[in-house]
Amino acid sequence: MAFVIALTVLFGALSLFNIVLTVGLVRRIRGMDAGPSPVTAPPAGLPAVMRTAGERVEAFESVTVRGETVSERFLSRGPVLAGVFAHGCSACHELLPGFLSLIESEGYSRDRVLVTLVGRPAELADDVRQLDPVATVVVEGRRGTVARALGVKAYPALAVIDAGGTVRASGPGIDSLSAAVTESV
Numbered sequence: 001m002a003f004v005i006a007l008t009v010l011f012g013a014l015s016l017f018n019i020v021l022t023v024g025l026v027r028r029i030r031g032m033d034a035g036p037s038p039v040t041a042p043p044a045g046l047p048a049v050m051r052t053a054g055e056r057v058e059a060f061e062s063v064t065v066r067g068e069t070v071s072e073r074f075l076s077r078g079p080v081l082a083g084v085f086a087h088g089c090s091a092c093h094e095l096l097p098g099f100l101s102l103i104e105s106e107g108y109s110r111d112r113v114l115v116t117l118v119g120r121p122a123e124l125a126d127d128v129r130q131l132d133p134v135a136t137v138v139v140e141g142r143r144g145t146v147a148r149a150l151g152v153k154a155y156p157a158l159a160v161i162d163a164g165g166t167v168r169a170s171g172p173g174i175d176s177l178s179a180a181v182t183e184s185v
Contacts, residue, residue: 049172050084050159051151057165060149065121065128065137070114072149074136075165080112081177083135084147085127086155087119091172095156096127098174103134110134116146118155 051057061071074080083099085092103113113135117124121139131137138146150159159170160177169177 048170049152049154050157050170051167053167053169055151055167057161057167058149058151060145062138062140062144062146065132065139068136070136070138070146072165074111074114075161076163077111078163079168080114080161081106081108082114082116082150082159082161084116084118084150084152084155084157086142087117087123087127089155092156095158095173096130099158100130100134102174102177108134110136114138114146116140116144116150116152118142118144118147 057072057075059072061069064070081103085096102108110133115131115135115137117127117131117137117139118141119139121128124139128137128139138144140146150157154172156172157170158172158174158177160168162168171177
């Protein structure tokens with residue numbers, strides 16, 4: 001009888017362990033998405049992280065963290081600095097202070113900076129607090145309208161976009177925007 005009880009307890013413990021692993025796996029799979037992958041920069045010869053110089057941004061419409069509607073008409077305000085950053089992307093986290101410095105040093109006003117944060121609002125609260133005073137901020141999921149309109153394929157993704165909605169320069173880092181930023185201010 002003791003042997004049967006021991007086997008029953010062992011079977012129960014293994015079943016509980018299996019359930020915990022299954023729940024963890026399901027949560028991890030749900031977190032995966034066919035959206036862009038968080039990489040720092042594509043190796044030479046691979047596609048760009050977003051639309052490249054000369055390409056036009058597609059139509060989009062979204063709501064900012066302040067509840068304002070933002071669309072492709074936002075770009076008509078003159079050269080716009082755009083940045084797309086994802087939660088959980090270490091390269092994005094490392095680039096954010098430099099991006100904030102670029103906004104300040106080049107004199108971009110809030111109405112000429114569009115930042116898209118990809119993730120859940122609760123996860124991005126600190127980034128929103130940092131960016132909202134200096135940029136128009138949109139929080140959306142991986143398949144959000146702004147990131148799609150910009151053609152984002154990887155994070156971080158930065159661009160300078162002219163008043164006609166054409167990308168002047170784009171890339172995964174501030175250095176990829178140097179010439180376009182200097183011309184646009």
